[in-house]
Amino acid sequence: MKIKLAKNYGFCFGVKRAIQIAEKTKDSITLGPLIHNPKEISRLELKFGVKVEENTQEITNGQNVIIRTHGIPKGDLEYLKTKDIQITDATCPYVTKPQKIVESMSKEGYQIIIFGDKTHPEVKGVMSYSITQPLVISSLEELKEIKIKKKVALVSQTTKQADNLLQIASHLITHCYEARIFNTICNATFDNQESARELSKEVDIMVIVGGKSSSNTKQLLNIALQNCPDSYLVEDENDLQTQWFEGKNICGITAGASTPDWIIDKVKEKILSL
Known part of the structure; x- marks a missing residue:
């Protein structure tokens, strides 16, 4: 079995930064998982004492908290900020950008439209910065069913596909008096998606490595499936199934932005041993 790696894959700048912060801030608490990769979250807890807390109200004085x-x-x-705690902000700069845009544009009277998944923590955070109730849409079809105002401002979840954002932006431009379009898709996400698209055209099977709750990993899978029907998402080498590779000659591998190299290496080794 020959393996080809995507040109761009794995840890992005924001995730690398967050991991470095967590490793330096031992025995700390993160509000929700630091990143969307359960294997890496387990490593941080076992090796550095970094634990996950879902409830803000459970944070007590004297703790070190990582955003x-x-x-x-x-x-x-x-x-x-009202508590006697040490706060370290590991929010990705690409995520703080739409937060600031939404806050500013809503103050100026624009109807806020967010292209993203309502239940995703990033989107929930961005929504909270709007002084008016924002609209969250997951597709162009959903937007077409909503009555929009004359002045709108559009931002996107950082891991969405650029082509879909462009479709939504084009619709707003032709249906609003004034549409402010902000491309808040992460550059690394865009590069990873393009690399996955190109690689999926060259292989018999694609393996996407990453957390199953990760939005950017799911996007990579959807992109790969467009060109390679035999595309699969795995969290680690234990998810691989031998029958996937029967009759296949070339396997392409890419990984989500929260996937560490040590997991990718184990997946490669397992595939080579099949």
């Missing part, structure tokens, strides 16, 4: 890469709602951050 996760996806950010947290504005109200939660303001609450933490």
Whole structure:
């Protein structure tokens, strides 16, 4: 079995930064998982004592708290600042950008439209910065069913596909008096997606490595499936199934932005041994 790696894959700048912060801030608490990769979260807890807390109200005085890469709602951050705790902000700079845009544009009277997943922690955080109730849409079709105002401002979840954002932006431009379009898709996400698209055209099977709850990893899978029907998402080497590779000659591998190299290496070794 020949293996080809995507040109761009794995840890992005924001995730690398967050991991470095967590490793330096031992025995700390993160609000929600620091990143969307359960294997790496387990490593941080076992080796550095970094634990996950989902409830802001459970944070007690004297603790070291790390804000996760996806950010947290504005109200939660303001609450933490009232406590006697040490706060280290590991929010990805690409995530703080739409937060600031939404806050500014909503103050100027624009209807806020967020292209993203309502339940995703990043989107929940961005929503909280709007002074008016924002609209969250997951597709162009969903937007078409909503009555929009004359002045709108559009931002995107950082891991969405650029082509879909462009479709939504084009619709707004032709249906609004004034549309402010902000491309808040992460550059690393875009590069990883393009690399996955190109590689999926050259292989018999694609393996995407990453957390199954990770938005950017799911996007990579969807992109790969467009060109390579035999594309699979695995969290680690234990998810690989021998029958996937029967009759296949070339395997392409890419990985989500929260996937560390040590997991990717184990997946490669397992595939080579099949």
